[in-house]
Amino acid sequence: MSQNVAIQTIGLSKHYGSTKALQNMDISIHSGELIALLGENGAGKSTLFQLLTGLITPTTGSIKIGGQDLSQNPIACKKQIGLLFGNDSGLYHRLTAYENILYFAKFYDVPDAVARKRIDEWAEQLLLTSHLHKKAGELSKGNLQKTAILRTLIHNPDYLFFDEPTTGLDIAASLAFQDLVKSLQQSGKTILFSTHILEEVTHLTDKIITLSQGKMIYNGTIPNLYQEFQTDNLRDILRNWIQGGVSS
Numbered sequence: 001m002s003q004n005v006a007i008q009t010i011g012l013s014k015h016y017g018s019t020k021a022l023q024n025m026d027i028s029i030h031s032g033e034l035i036a037l038l039g040e041n042g043a044g045k046s047t048l049f050q051l052l053t054g055l056i057t058p059t060t061g062s063i064k065i066g067g068q069d070l071s072q073n074p075i076a077c078k079k080q081i082g083l084l085f086g087n088d089s090g091l092y093h094r095l096t097a098y099e100n101i102l103y104f105a106k107f108y109d110v111p112d113a114v115a116r117k118r119i120d121e122w123a124e125q126l127l128l129t130s131h132l133h134k135k136a137g138e139l140s141k142g143n144l145q146k147t148a149i150l151r152t153l154i155h156n157p158d159y160l161f162f163d164e165p166t167t168g169l170d171i172a173a174s175l176a177f178q179d180l181v182k183s184l185q186q187s188g189k190t191i192l193f194s195t196h197i198l199e200e201v202t203h204l205t206d207k208i209i210t211l212s213q214g215k216m217i218y219n220g221t222i223p224n225l226y227q228e229f230q231t232d233n234l235r236d237i238l239r240n241w242i243q244g245g246v247s248s
């Protein structure tokens with residue numbers, strides 16, 4: 001594996017009974033890359049995130065994170081990973097937003113003073129400061145999502161996986177999140193995020209991986225895709241892929 005390959009999968013598949021959620025996926029993501037993961041509902045995006053973060057085990061294939069095999073070194077790999085799930089914040093509703101994030105910081109052995117400094121800085125950036133001391137159960141959906149974003153970042157992981165990160169965020173918070181993602185990439189993080197919002201993709205990156213029906217159908221840059229399809233309408237290309245199906 002080349003030195004700067006940060007995330008690598010070889011022959012990765014996940015089957016649920018007869019459902020082939022992911023099929024034979026070979027992916028190499030280089031250190032410092034910011035990649036958008038696209039695909040229709042049920043394409044396999046969340047399954048890929050769950051596999052890459054060790055939440056579920058593959059049916060076949062292997063995963064390397066930072067050069068280490070995830071199945072052989074799960075603890076070392078997981079310490080370097082941050083995962084945000086779009087539909088389940090996983091926060092404790094009786095604790096405040098602040099307490100929730102601090103709890104995770106302790107879990108990852110982040111010194112208290114460091115954690116507090118990070119929370120203050122990122123909460124301000126994401127416009128969450130005035131809600132930090134509310135119980136998670138009493139937060140709006142968007143503020144819950146912002147809290148989950150901070151929790152994902154609190155141990156300063158090198159590899160970040162965001163599954164539909166701007167779900168529930170208002171326009172200002174979405175833009176603030178996009179700025180945060182860009183600054184994280186500039187600081188050297190490797191980031192894979194899924195979204196159904198194409199403006200978000202083109203604003204953040206020109207690199208995409210597209211899944212359809214559990215298969216990877218494109219891995220490359222948007223300019224190359226435009227050249228291949230002789231159009232610069234990403235929406236049309238994706239719609240045609242989804243409507244046309246994928247040959248097996």
Ligand SMILES: Nc1ncnc2c1ncn2[C@@H]1O[C@H](COP(=O)(O)OP(=O)(O)OP(=O)(O)O)[C@@H](O)[C@H]1O
Binds near residue numbers: 019046
């Ligand atoms: N725990 C599970 N048990 C059975 N089938 C599952 C399970 N998790 C996912 N699947 C199936 O695997 C396929 C891929 O689902 P996945 O959630 O990865 O899609 P997705 O691309 O994230 O979709 P969306 O955009 O709707 O979030 C779907 O057919 C789904 O029904």
